[in-house]
Amino acid sequence: MNLILIIFLVLIYIQQGPVHGIQCYQCSSEEDEFCPAFDKFDETKNALVDCFSLESYVPGHMCMKMVKESYDTFYAKGFKTVIRSCASRSTLGVAQGCRYFVDEVGLEVAVCYCENRDGCNGSFKNSHSILLFTLTLSSVLFLRYLICE
Numbered sequence: 001m002n003l004i005l006i007i008f009l010v011l012i013y014i015q016q017g018p019v020h021g022i023q024c025y026q027c028s029s030e031e032d033e034f035c036p037a038f039d040k041f042d043e044t045k046n047a048l049v050d051c052f053s054l055e056s057y058v059p060g061h062m063c064m065k066m067v068k069e070s071y072d073t074f075y076a077k078g079f080k081t082v083i084r085s086c087a088s089r090s091t092l093g094v095a096q097g098c099r100y101f102v103d104e105v106g107l108e109v110a111v112c113y114c115e116n117r118d119g120c121n122g123s124f125k126n127s128h129s130i131l132l133f134t135l136t137l138s139s140v141l142f143l144r145y146l147i148c149e
Helices: 002-016 127-148
Strands: 023-025 048-050 062-070 079-087 097-102 108-114
Touching (some): 023 079
Antiparallel strands (some): 062 079, 062 108
16 A cells, blocks of 8 residues: 555656746846846846756745936936846735835835746836826826816
């Protein structure tokens, strides 16, 4: 009876195969020339890291991309930094999508989380989001103008 149970468990293990977590890009524009802050991110020059492996700086089940940016002022030149990594949980209460805010030193910060596919923290294409936001804002302002008139 024990032999049948052992064979059954081995067959189940073989059928399932190894379990892999999500794979994300892991780099910082401050330390890695292939993780640019201003140029397009080249996914062919960066390797994906399994978020449950020892290579991952932060183990987790989702990917994260953080962009911190300041603009040129009269007194100082602006800068931009991009960090891509695995994430175990969102510190901002966002499990999917992006959150935008200004941090305590006045930097504009965008933090995006995703877990829908491997490498989802590569290049985000937000052109549709910006277009949709602009159209929605324009519609609201136009309707407000019509109602107040």
